[in-house]
Amino acid sequence: MCGIVAYIGQKEAYPIIVKGLKRLEYRGYDSAGVALLHNGDLNLYKKQGKVANLEEFTEGKNILGNAGIGHTRWATHGRPSDENAHPHSSTNGDIALIHNGIIENYASIKSELKSKGYSFKSDTDTEVLTILIEDIINSEGVSPAEALKFALKQVIGAYAIVLLSKSNPDQLVAARKSSPLVIGIGKEGDFYCASDATPIIEYTKKVVYLEDEEIAILDRNAGLKLYSLDDVAKTPYIQKLALKLEAIEKGGYDHFMLKEIHEQPRSIKDCVRGRLNASEGWVSLGGIKDYEDKIIKAQRIILIACGTSWHAALVAEYLIEDLARINVEVEYASEFRYRNPIINENDIVIAISQSGETADTLAALELAKSKGATILGICNVVGSSISRITDAGSYTHAGPEIGVASTKAFTAQVTVLSLMALSLAKKKGTISDSKFRVMLTELEAIPQKVQQILDKNDEIKFISEQYKDASNALYLGRGNSFPVALEGALKLKEISYIHAEGYPAAEMKHGPIALITEEMPVFVIATQGPSYEKVVSNIQEVSARKGKIIAIVTEGDKVVRNIADHVIEIPEVNEHLVPLLATIPFQLLSYHIAVMRDCNVDQPRNLAKSVTVE
Numbered sequence: 001m002c003g004i005v006a007y008i009g010q011k012e013a014y015p016i017i018v019k020g021l022k023r024l025e026y027r028g029y030d031s032a033g034v035a036l037l038h039n040g041d042l043n044l045y046k047k048q049g050k051v052a053n054l055e056e057f058t059e060g061k062n063i064l065g066n067a068g069i070g071h072t073r074w075a076t077h078g079r080p081s082d083e084n085a086h087p088h089s090s091t092n093g094d095i096a097l098i099h100n101g102i103i104e105n106y107a108s109i110k111s112e113l114k115s116k117g118y119s120f121k122s123d124t125d126t127e128v129l130t131i132l133i134e135d136i137i138n139s140e141g142v143s144p145a146e147a148l149k150f151a152l153k154q155v156i157g158a159y160a161i162v163l164l165s166k167s168n169p170d171q172l173v174a175a176r177k178s179s180p181l182v183i184g185i186g187k188e189g190d191f192y193c194a195s196d197a198t199p200i201i202e203y204t205k206k207v208v209y210l211e212d213e214e215i216a217i218l219d220r221n222a223g224l225k226l227y228s229l230d231d232v233a234k235t236p237y238i239q240k241l242a243l244k245l246e247a248i249e250k251g252g253y254d255h256f257m258l259k260e261i262h263e264q265p266r267s268i269k270d271c272v273r274g275r276l277n278a279s280e281g282w283v284s285l286g287g288i289k290d291y292e293d294k295i296i297k298a299q300r301i302i303l304i305a306c307g308t309s310w311h312a313a314l315v316a317e318y319l320i321e322d323l324a325r326i327n328v329e330v331e332y333a334s335e336f337r338y339r340n341p342i343i344n345e346n347d348i349v350i351a352i353s354q355s356g357e358t359a360d361t362l363a364a365l366e367l368a369k370s371k372g373a374t375i376l377g378i379c380n381v382v383g384s385s386i387s388r389i390t391d392a393g394s395y396t397h398a399g400p401e402i403g404v405a406s407t408k409a410f411t412a413q414v415t416v417l418s419l420m421a422l423s424l425a426k427k428k429g430t431i432s433d434s435k436f437r438v439m440l441t442e443l444e445a446i447p448q449k450v451q452q453i454l455d456k457n458d459e460i461k462f463i464s465e466q467y468k469d470a471s472n473a474l475y476l477g478r479g480n481s482f483p484v485a486l487e488g489a490l491k492l493k494e495i496s497y498i499h500a501e502g503y504p505a506a507e508m509k510h511g512p513i514a515l516i517t518e519e520m521p522v523f524v525i526a527t528q529g530p531s532y533e534k535v536v537s538n539i540q541e542v543s544a545r546k547g548k549i550i551a552i553v554t555e556g557d558k559v560v561r562n563i564a565d566h567v568i569e570i571p572e573v574n575e576h577l578v579p580l581l582a583t584i585p586f587q588l589l590s591y592h593i594a595v596m597r598d599c600n601v602d603q604p605r606n607l608a609k610s611v612t613v614e
């Protein structure tokens, strides 16, 4: 939530910052703003709405300066407006600050500052922090960097911050706690700073990921200096970025979401590469190998996640319990962390997160760690906070996911979890050799089968046209297709704003059936498998009430075709792997419906890609 970009060096800062903000817009787009230092002046430009509004506002203005900070906001404190947009400046105009996170005790600090005579222009917690720093500079006579250190000792909450000041025009000061911040080290005293590496990669591959409670001084003359909040100097750990520029561009697609849907044959292949060999009959997840004995002996595995990642966890519950016969519990991270869960050192807690930055998931992991559990992570973003605090883990290797609606990250998560279930089952001896071999072969064939479904895009677009004006939709599935129904409903509601609910198909008659009318599209997963006949009965029940049925069926199905209004065939696949295929038509349906409704597919209203606040 909220994107931060900053630059100091020899070049003009404004174009670098604006380009970077566009890359980070997925993190929030309620407002955008920049502050630049030029000839001793600190100039701020801020506008409600997207970065494009800021660009329109600054058009024709000669915005100069080779030190600057920029921000794209996802509103927490204070509605989206020009006043609440970042950067915020001190009352004397000497410092400007951008912030991602929440200062929880801002109200008490604000009233104290008010009693000292300071006034505020915005409703934000960030302005409070900015003026607190100003107050410390005034009262203690210290530098802005020192004042920031003092201020951060007083605040409770999460932050990634970059500060720019008139008094130290050759420096940017950055700090983080629980919100991500990456520093890029360029040539000749050029420094970049951003919420993720995407604004940085075209300038440098050398980066330093700030750790919690670290402060960095980026000085174009003196270089990069790193300190703890207690002022202990630290040696920056410089890493080389593996990210490629093409991976974060649209590559000819109209939207990132469509590009990411179409990337799935490749992303699933990347995910299994080097981890699975069907002809030799082995599977190996290097990242967690050393923990497999412990997992097998564990009384239970607790999977924690939010949103789409939580749906991937539900799919994994079926996979791991059935194949490896280990008890799995799936928890919403936000609920888990606040209900005093019973956890001990025999528990294995696995966080699933595309971004690796989701605040609730991180906090839930920290809680599990404090109670002695082994904590593992399945993340997409390399170097993310979750991947760094966990004992071990596996990356999904889906590549950057920029569309707010998660697509390729979900299938990559399910792929890694399938590999994990198979590996554990093999080690524990709960799967026969023949079944193991069959499943490896099936998993290896998934990318090609996903491609076959993507090739039905026109057919799916035609079906989307029929339901684009629906007000409500129901998604039904049984067994491991139930999480797919939940995921289908989430995709539709988040990007097209059609109210949609996912239900276990058999639960329909316990309530939701009352909603079914001729107007109600009901999307059902009715693939071949143990509950096929039962699902067919559920479809009959919908049909009897004149609901519109759109069914995902296995190729060659004749029964459902005779009842449903539309069928979308998917290739035959092992029942455990159905979620990897059945989810694809739902992604495309949601995408097309959203486009037809003129919705902003990549940046749906009120959402942000990484939810780094509670």
Ligand code: M6R
Pocket: 306, 307, 308, 309, 352, 353, 354, 355, 356, 357, 358, 361, 404, 405, 406, 407, 490, 494, 607, 609, 610, 611
């Ligand atoms: O980065 P994470 O996987 O931890 O994010 C979790 C959710 O915020 C995310 O899946 C969200 O639900 C997506 N918008 C779904 O498309």
